[in-house]
Amino acid sequence: MKMGMVIDLEKCIGCRSCMVACKQHNAQPPGTWWNRVFTPGSHRHLTPPAKGVEYFLPVHCQHCENAPCEKVCPVGATFHAGDGAVLIDFDRCIGCRYCMAACPYGVRQFNWQEPERTHERSEYQEKYHYGYPREHHHDGRLVYTPLRPKGVVEKCTFCAQYRDKGELPACVRACPGKARFVGDLDDPDSEVSTMIKARDAFTLLPEKGTKPTVFYLPPKAREV
Amino acid sequence: MSGKMKCSLWGSGALFLVALAAWLYQLRQGLILTNMVNSFSWGLYISGLAFFVGNAAGGLVLTSSIYLFGVKQLKPLAKLGALTAFANVTAAMLIVLPDIGKPFRLYNLLLHPNLMSPLVWDVIVLNLYALASAIYLYILMLPELTGRLGWLAVKVENAHDFSEKWAKRIAPVALLFAIGIHVVTAWIFSTQGGRDWWFSPAMAPDFVSVAIAVGATVVLLAGALAYGTGKKYEEAYRTLGLIIFIATCVHLFLMMNDLVIHAWYGNGETHRIMEIAWGDFAGFHVFEVAAPLLGAGLLMLPVVRRSMPLLALSSGLLIAGVFVHRFLIMPAAYNNIPMTITPFGLPNTHWSLPIASGRFFPGLDTFLDQYNYSPSLVEVVILLGIMAYAVFLILLAVAKLPILAKEKA
Ligand code: SF4
Ligand code: SF4
Numbered sequence: 001m002k003m004g005m006v007i008d009l010e011k012c013i014g015c016r017s018c019m020v021a022c023k024q025h026n027a028q029p030p031g032t033w034w035n036r037v038f039t040p041g042s043h044r045h046l047t048p049p050a051k052g053v054e055y056f057l058p059v060h061c062q063h064c065e066n067a068p069c070e071k072v073c074p075v076g077a078t079f080h081a082g083d084g085a086v087l088i089d090f091d092r093c094i095g096c097r098y099c100m101a102a103c104p105y106g107v108r109q110f111n112w113q114e115p116e117r118t119h120e121r122s123e124y125q126e127k128y129h130y131g132y133p134r135e136h137h138h139d140g141r142l143v144y145t146p147l148r149p150k151g152v153v154e155k156c157t158f159c160a161q162y163r164d165k166g167e168l169p170a171c172v173r174a175c176p177g178k179a180r181f182v183g184d185l186d187d188p189d190s191e192v193s194t195m196i197k198a199r200d201a202f203t204l205l206p207e208k209g210t211k212p213t214v215f216y217l218p219p220k221a222r223e224v
Numbered sequence: 225m226s227g228k229m230k231c232s233l234w235g236s237g238a239l240f241l242v243a244l245a246a247w248l249y250q251l252r253q254g255l256i257l258t259n260m261v262n263s264f265s266w267g268l269y270i271s272g273l274a275f276f277v278g279n280a281a282g283g284l285v286l287t288s289s290i291y292l293f294g295v296k297q298l299k300p301l302a303k304l305g306a307l308t309a310f311a312n313v314t315a316a317m318l319i320v321l322p323d324i325g326k327p328f329r330l331y332n333l334l335l336h337p338n339l340m341s342p343l344v345w346d347v348i349v350l351n352l353y354a355l356a357s358a359i360y361l362y363i364l365m366l367p368e369l370t371g372r373l374g375w376l377a378v379k380v381e382n383a384h385d386f387s388e389k390w391a392k393r394i395a396p397v398a399l400l401f402a403i404g405i406h407v408v409t410a411w412i413f414s415t416q417g418g419r420d421w422w423f424s425p426a427m428a429p430d431f432v433s434v435a436i437a438v439g440a441t442v443v444l445l446a447g448a449l450a451y452g453t454g455k456k457y458e459e460a461y462r463t464l465g466l467i468i469f470i471a472t473c474v475h476l477f478l479m480m481n482d483l484v485i486h487a488w489y490g491n492g493e494t495h496r497i498m499e500i501a502w503g504d505f506a507g508f509h510v511f512e513v514a515a516p517l518l519g520a521g522l523l524m525l526p527v528v529r530r531s532m533p534l535l536a537l538s539s540g541l542l543i544a545g546v547f548v549h550r551f552l553i554m555p556a557a558y559n560n561i562p563m564t565i566t567p568f569g570l571p572n573t574h575w576s577l578p579i580a581s582g583r584f585f586p587g588l589d590t591f592l593d594q595y596n597y598s599p600s601l602v603e604v605v606i607l608l609g610i611m612a613y614a615v616f617l618i619l620l621a622v623a624k625l626p627i628l629a630k631e632k633a
Contacts, residue, residue: 030584031580031581031582031583031584031590032262032580032582033580033590033591036577036578036579036580036591038577038578038591040565040567040568040570040575041567041569041570041573041575049567049570049573051569051570052567052568052569052570052573053567053568053569053570055567055568057565057577059563059577068416068417068418071338071340071341072340072341072342072343072415072416073338073341074333074337074338074341074343074344074347075329075332075333075335075336075337075338076336076337076338077332092329092332092336093325093326093329094324094325094326094327094329094330094332094333095255095324095325095326096323096324096325096343097265097266097323097325098341098343098412100262100265101265101266101413101416101418101419101557102416102418103418103562104417104418104562104563105562105563105577106262106263106561106562106563106577106579108262109262109580109582110255110262110265110325110582111254111325111582112254112255112256112260112582112583113253113254113255113256114254117254117256118584121584122584149326150254150325151254151255151324151325151326152325152326153325204563204565205562205563205565208417208418208562209417218568219568
């Protein structure tokens with residue numbers, strides 16, 4: 001089994017629901033965003049670029065098969081789970097941020113201080129907490145905790161806490177355009193494999209040789 | 225101990241303690257006290273690592289070249305070389321600590337080392353180099369470890385011959401480590417295909433050349449301060465001046481060669497790199513080229529080498545230039561966002577995906593594709609404190625151990 005995701009850019013309406021769902025479900029501290037949706041070519045989201053086509057691009061960890069972040073991690077805190085997802089062990093990460101230098105997609109986020117302090121600083125209402133409330137271990141390693149330790153790196157886990165229970169990642173469930181799909185890339189007949197073949201799927205920055213397991217289906221051209 | 229020496233010891237020691245306090249404060253508050261953000265995640269501390277590693281090299285390169293290639297003129301500076309090497313390589317390891325988010329977990333490096341990581345290689349070579357320079361220094365001092373310091377000496381038949389013999393034997397190994405720390409430190413950056421500014425085979429040889437230049441300058445400066453600029457060591461200083469000048473030229477050549485190749489083809493990424501390196505940081509760039517060249521050029525002149533103020537000024541220029549060079553490792557790497565694409569329907573356009581800053585700035589966007597990093601007060605204090613540590617260690621050793629050649633009447 002090799003898990004993969006397909007994002008259909010034709011269906012993405014740029015609403016950022018997945019960004020918000022991801023942020024809330026995974027209890028990301030203020031200022032931290034694992035998932036970003038922007039309008040390529042434009043400086044302002046949901047505003048068409050001066051020329052060209054308007055479409056929206058969601059980007060989070062690409063769960064690369066040849067992941068530079070995993071290779072550089074001096075203590076093996078970043079690791080590949082059995083199904084191909086790239087996870088971070090919050091109990092082992094030393095916070096050297098080498099992985100942030102290595103990842104070409106800019107998806108890794110650091111905990112610059114205790115999350116409670118960040119909440120205060122951002123003037124969140126007292127005791128306002130959100131997100132999956134329990135710690136989650138995968139293969140005995142701490143891959144999710146609602147209050148992140150200060151000084152570790154975090155990023156998209158494909159919602160390990162949900163997938164380990166057979167549920168879909170929050171972004172997939174939250175997408176009103178139904179633009180996101182997950183499935184088994186090893187199975188040639190799976191929904192994702194079929195879509196990748198039939199619709200000219202592409203990956204981001206293929207020239208970096210990272211072999212992402214997140215695939216994008218191109219939008220149909222719409223001149224603005 | 226002279227009054228001046230005491231003063232310098234107290235001053236540098238105090239500065240180191242201040243830095244220690246700043247680090248403790250940062251440990252409590254988190255790296256929020258630095259000015260780094262998610263999109264610009266390495267700053268002054270890691271630049272400092274490259275800087276100290278560079279300073280450390282020259283020492284042992286010189287020391288071993290005396291015993292390996294028989295450059296006899298440098299012999300009076302041998303121990304000073306090994307000492308500055310030790311002080312700087314330990315400073316290099318120290319300056320990494322405040323950059324680590326969870327320093328109390330560093331034991332994980334022993335429990336779960338990932339042998340693919342250049343950072344692990346660097347930890348290994350830096351430690352070996354520190355050990356090598358300490359042993360080297362010890363062996364060189366051995367014949368003079370008598371009297372009050374006699375308890376430190378191992379018992380050997382003829383300390384003098386023993387020292388000579390082993391210094392010669394260790395020299396090739398030490399030289400290998402000396403080169404190794406630069407190559408491996410450069411690899412931390414130059415292996416990263418995601419960052420075009422770093423991803424260059426020229427980086428490792430360039431690190432070696434910078435190190436020989438600046439490391440030799442550190443020894444020259446320390447030597448002149450210790451022995452004065454008189455006739456006696458003229459030969460040694462002249463040789464050092466020559467080494468410094470050649471190494472500086474090689475460094476500038478390697479750097480320019482790299483920039484020209486980056487710039488010539490002129491695709492999108494390199495465009496952005498050049499905008500940052502030669503545009504936003506034009507002043508710094510001019511300085512990183514002009515200061516070492518001027519400093520090294522001046523050190524070629526006998527009048528400069530004979531005057532303490534001029535020698536100190538020229539060495540200072542070179543060291544400052546190299547420091548700026550180290551600082552410039554970061555901006556063109558981090559402000560050129562790797563996640564840059566050509567959007568559909570917009571050929572010839574490059575568009576970078578902004579990164580969440582991870583911090584809360586009332587006046588700044590949550591998402592950044594460009595960030596003007598300049599170090600915070602805490603970062604500066606800690607860096608200065610580590611510099612003070614190196615100075616303190618060298619002064620203390622000079623005061624307490626037989627580092628300096630005895631004046632023969
Ligand atoms: S996208 Fe970045 S963080 Fe995710 S696996 Fe690839 S290199 Fe690692
Ligand atoms: S910050 Fe943590 S996950 Fe990233 S390389 Fe360092 S130890 Fe590994």
